[in-house]
Amino acid sequence: MSLACTLNGPLNLSVEHLSPQEPGPGEVRLRLGAGGICGSDLHYYQHGRAGIFAIRAPFVPGHEASGVVDAVGDGVTKVHVGQKVAVNPAHPCGLCPACRAGRSNLCEKMVFLGSAAIFPHIPGFFREHFVMHEAQLTAIDEDVSLGEIACAEPLSVGLHAVRRAGEVLGATVLVTGAGTIGCMSVIAARLAGAGRVIACDPSERAREMALTVGADEALPDATAWKGRVDVALEAAGHPAALASCLAAVRRGGRVVQVGTLPPEIPFPANDIMSRELDYVGAFRADIEFDWAVQAIRSRRADVRPLISAQLPISQSKAAFDLALDRGRSTKVQLVPG
Structure with a gap:
């Protein structure tokens, strides 16, 4: 079984046990490296909504993550088992006017993990295992930590x-x-x-x-x-x-x-x-996610000072409460356990 942090509504958070999925063709199962608690996650936790996006059913939040490849489906060539990866939470359609104009962050049919923007909500990364298409992964061979890699999404913003x-x-x-x-x-x-x-x-x-x-x-x-x-x-x-x-x-x-x-x-x-x-x-990011990954892996962007704490998923409530305390934290991350 795999632990997951689930938001059920304002100030209503639980830790659930889920069965890990098997990756299909072109898919990769990841074990969470680190998942950063973002301001939007805190809005969901406090108020049940982030801007115009409201929680309509329990879901797993989290859209800042790194992972380690746990299993690969047929046809996967970009990554291999045991490799560190950066994970892009955005999955635009590639066909709508915004995508064709090079502004995929404004995609009319965007699937963005860990967001309540669409219903049914798409589960995010605050779980020990999750499956992604290999196109959303960037392999990282450099000696940078999983916590740093998880900062690619906020840096892209x-x-x-x-x-x-x-x-x-x-x-x-x-x-x-x-x-x-x-x-x-x-x-x-x-x-x-x-x-x-x-x-x-x-x-x-x-x-x-x-x-x-x-x-x-x-x-x-x-x-x-x-x-x-x-x-x-x-x-x-x-x-x-x-x-x-x-x-x-x-x-x-x-x-x-x-x-x-x-x-x-x-x-x-x-x-x-x-x-x-x-x-x-300025809403989310587009090609900047790739730029952020490159800046972090080369350490042209040193995000290490921003990582205040890493807590296991089993302590999700404590992690969210710490993330709310700006006097003690900047970036709090969830890790397996």
Whole structure:
């Protein structure tokens, strides 16, 4: 039997025993390496929903994972038993207008593991064994840990946010929120050649983490940068953070919303108009997942400082509660056991 963390509704989490699946042709069964608890997982845990996606039936969350190949089906050539792999949770159709336009993250028929976006929900990675098509796997031979490899998905979100920001070479970039996605956005801005990166977060621990991964400054708020930054990335998912971004960007600057905000918030539409600000969204990632894997395996992106703890699936509730405590954790991961 295989342990799995199941969300049944708000603050209702259980650990179940499941029978491992057998891989079919072109499929691979993985043993979980590490599975990161994301902000959306915490939204599901606390509120039963993440943005517009609501839990309608019990399901296994988790969309950040690495694994070790446990068994392979007929015809599999990309990986072999015992090999470490990065796992892409996104399975776009490849045929819809968004996919054909090179924006597969917006696929009309997206199957995204560990998300309540569609019903029946697609189980995620918080289970000891799961089966994937080999196309969603990247073999890792380098000496990087399974915990690091599991950070490819959140790093891809940061990379996508920076790509949505446009040209950032030499630019001054503000990141509001220095949790996992904020810190990944700091790393991504650095990789893209930003001239100066400022992180804002009320948490002293979060600010220290942002400095560790490459921010030039880490401040409790962005007041000192009003009207001075070229690009602002909102990664906190809080209306006050969005307001800080809009105030901080210069005339003609760009704000990228990465975080999940409440359904209805006050919005300074006239300010955006009169200052000709660009306001864009950044949702998940596309080709950036592959970029993230390459950056981690080469250690051009060092995500090790962000991994605060790894707990066994049998202690899933303790892991989720720790992940909610920003004073003690950045990235908490589940591992087998």
